[in-house]
Amino acid sequence: xxxxxxxxxxxxxxxxxxxxxxxxxxxxxxxxxxxxxxxxxxxxxxxxxxxxxxxxxxxxxxxxxxxxxxxxxxxxxxxxxxxxxxxxxxxxxxxxxxxxxxxxxxxxxxxxxxxxxxxxxxxxxxxxxxxxxxxxxxxxxxxxxxxxxxxxxxxxxxxxxxxxxxxxxxxxxxxxxxxxxxxxxxxxxxxxxxxxxxxxxxxxxxxxxxxxxxxxxxxxxxxxxxxx
Amino acid sequence: xxxxxxxxxxxxxxxxxxxxxxxxxxxxxxxxxxxxxxxxxxxxxxxxxxxxxxxxxxxxxxxxxxxxxxxxxxxxxxxxxxxxxxxxxxxxxxxxxxxxxxxxxxxxxxxxxxxxxxxxxxxxxxxxxxxxxxxxxxxxxxxxxxxxxxxxxxxxxxxxxxxxxxxxxxxxxxxxxxxxxxxxxxxxxxxxxxxxxxxxxxxxxxxxxxxxxxxxxxxxxxxxxxxxxxxxxxxxxxxxxxxxxxxxxxxx
Numbered sequence: 331x332x333x334x335x336x337x338x339x340x341x342x343x344x345x346x347x348x349x350x351x352x353x354x355x356x357x358x359x360x361x362x363x364x365x366x367x368x369x370x371x372x373x374x375x376x377x378x379x380x381x382x383x384x385x386x387x388x389x390x391x392x393x394x395x396x397x398x399x400x401x402x403x404x405x406x407x408x409x410x411x412x413x414x415x416x417x418x419x420x421x422x423x424x425x426x427x428x429x430x431x432x433x434x435x436x437x438x439x440x441x442x443x444x445x446x447x448x449x450x451x452x453x454x455x456x457x458x459x460x461x462x463x464x465x466x467x468x469x470x471x472x473x474x475x476x477x478x479x480x481x482x483x484x485x486x487x488x489x490x491x492x493x494x495x496x497x498x499x500x501x502x503x504x505x506x507x508x509x510x511x512x513x514x515x516x517x518x519x520x521x522x523x524x525x526x527x528x529x530x531x532x533x534x535x536x537x538x539x540x541x542x543x544x545x546x547x548x549x550x551x552x553x554x555x556x557x558x
Numbered sequence: 559x560x561x562x563x564x565x566x567x568x569x570x571x572x573x574x575x576x577x578x579x580x581x582x583x584x585x586x587x588x589x590x591x592x593x594x595x596x597x598x599x600x601x602x603x604x605x606x607x608x609x610x611x612x613x614x615x616x617x618x619x620x621x622x623x624x625x626x627x628x629x630x631x632x633x634x635x636x637x638x639x640x641x642x643x644x645x646x647x648x649x650x651x652x653x654x655x656x657x658x659x660x661x662x663x664x665x666x667x668x669x670x671x672x673x674x675x676x677x678x679x680x681x682x683x684x685x686x687x688x689x690x691x692x693x694x695x696x697x698x699x700x701x702x703x704x705x706x707x708x709x710x711x712x713x714x715x716x717x718x719x720x721x722x723x724x725x726x727x728x729x730x731x732x733x734x735x736x737x738x739x740x741x742x743x744x745x746x747x748x749x750x751x752x753x754x755x756x757x758x759x760x761x762x763x764x765x766x767x768x769x770x771x772x773x774x775x776x777x778x779x780x781x782x783x784x785x786x787x788x789x790x791x792x793x794x795x796x797x798x799x800x801x802x803x804x805x806x807x808x809x810x
Contacts, residue, residue: 337801341730341770342760342794412770416728419662419769425564425577426655428629429727430779432787439774440727516773522795524788 342520344412349520351405352513358398359543369550375483376474383479386464406450413443433533438512445509452502459489490554499551503544510540559584559645562653563597565609571665571673577655586646590633591616591623593645610669618642618782621717624724625670626657631721631780639719639782659720661729663767674720676766677734681718683762684755685738687747700746713741715783722777722785728769733777735763736789743796753800760797 337343365385368378385391429436438445460482463469469480489495514536518524523532561582568575582600584593591613598608614622623640627633633643648654656670664672702710714737722733739756742748748755771790778787 333801333806336761340760340797341732341764341768342797345770345772345794346798412772416730416769416772419729419767420660421662422660424626424629424657424660425566426629426657427626428634429725429774429776430630431775432778434773434775436774436776439772439776442772512773519773519787519791520771520794522791522793522798524791 344408345520347408348405348412349517351401351408352517354401355398355405356510356514356517356539358401363543363546366550367546369483369486370553375481375487378483378486379472379479379481380474380477382464382482383477402453406446409443409446434515435508435511438508439516442509442512445505448502448505449509452498452505455498459495460485487554487558490551493555496551496555500548503548506547507540507544510543511537514539559586559648559650561593561645561648562651564653564655565597565669566657567609567669568658568666569668571667575666575669584645586644588645589616589641590627590643590645591641610667610671612671613641616641619717621719624659624672624674624719624721626659626724628655631659631724632719632782636779637782637784639717642782659724661720661723661768663729663731664720664723672720674718676768677718677720677731679766680731680735680759680762681738684751684758685742687742688751689747702745706744710741710744713737713744713785713789716741716781716785717783719782721780721782723768725776725780726769726771727774727776728772730771730777731763731766731768732771732790732793733781733785733787735759736793737785739793739796740789743792752796753804754806756793756796756800757804757806760793 331339338347365381366378368381369375371377385395429440431439463485464480464482467480469482469485471478472481473479490499515529515533518529518532523529561584563580563582564577565580566575567578580597580601582593582597584596588596591611594609594611601608612622612624614620616623618639618641621639624631625640627640627643632638632640633647635643635647658664658666658670659672659674661672663676664674667673716734716737718734718738720731720734723729723731726733739759743752743755773787773790775787778785
């Protein structure tokens with residue numbers, strides 16, 4: 331076997347792919363959140379619509395976004411493959427099993443595949459509702475500052491007035507919170523970064539990230555449903 | 559004290575197994591294995607097949623005893639082997655569930671006895687130093703800084719019992735393998751073969767059918783010797799480095 335294939339198919343190589351794609355997706359979450367928080371501005375959606383226009387028309391951003399889709403798919407497929415392989419390592423199940431852990435959430439660590447699947451279903455619905463409707467020109471157009479843009483804000487407001495969509499977004503963000511609670515710090519451990527000098531900081535940062543980012547995301551549908 | 563035991567009985571590797579329930583009169587000063595000895599004497603007196611379980615030193619250093627007690631490998635006490643677990647930690651009248659370590663790489667031989675030779679093959683792949691040692695060297699003739707010596711020693715305290723595999727939801731052997739790689743790779747004697755060691759031992763671990771590590775840390779929580787998952791991080795980075803920098807380009 332070639333050294334590179336051998337590395338990528340080893341248990342450590344597979345985990346490295348999970349770790350690197352996972353950390354990239356954490357960066358994506360920050361950028362996506364920063365853009366989406368403009369939905370909360372009281373400007374009739376002008377800032378958000380212009381931002382959405384830039385995101386879909388700047389060639390550099392478009393290239394990065396295709397990279398993001400690729401990493402999401404890679405992270406999901408590799409995660410599912412790993413979860414299935416790991417299940418196969420124990421055919422006879424314990425009658426009684428308690429999973430104690432040190433420094434991570436036992437529930438999140440054991441249910442990463444389930445939480446990940448919930449997030450994948452959420453992504454399907456989320457992109458079908460906004461990304462696809464914008465791509466297939468199912469949104470109205472309007473002119474802001476001389477640029478003809480699609481009114482994604484109107485679409486967001488319409489979706490976030492539907493009860494089940496808002497509820498589903500909140501549930502998905504709780505799932506994301508648990509996924510990040512284990513995933514963030516686990517990514518550094520997989521990279522080989524575990525040291526008393528910085529691991530307590532990474533664990534704290536991971537907890538903060540896992541709570542803050544999904545909470546802010548969940549605030550958007552809740553704000554539209556209850557306040558706007 | 560009176561105890562109800564739910565014990566996994568399995569005749570052989572190929573047959574299925576099931577739980578049998580027994581009642582045993584033990585005293586609180588007995589170790590868990592002594593309590594099982596009492597059960598076996600009782601079974602022999604009743605002309606029944608005694609429960610097979612493994613033990614050797616019975617002082618917590620050999621790594622032979624195993625079994626999962628109430629959902630914990632080596633029982634619920636932290637940093638304790640089954641032989642060092644005492645009945646005073648259980649309550650009178652309690653029902654205790656006893657199962658073998660469960661992992662495909664550790665097939666059941668009989669009752670609570672599992673085949674842990676997969677660990678031997680991981681050691682054979684690189685858990686040694688290829689030098690003729692000759693006469694024992696004078697102590698301290700190779701100066702090693704205290705922090706490093708302590709780290710290496712902490713990793714070397716792994717008794718290879720397999721509780722990490724039993725505890726892991728993925729039945730991963732990363733804690734054992736990483737402890738065995740770390741304690742040699744951190745010291746000058748082991749450094750010469752460090753790259754081959756990490757590549758060969760991880761390859762062998764994967765070939766044995768253990769699951770991949772997903773950093774659940776159940777291994778560290780259940781390890782009777784408190785081996786740290788820091789060793790797993792160390793092996794991850796050494797595996798990356800050895801893959802990129804070692805002279806070998808294809809599998810031998």
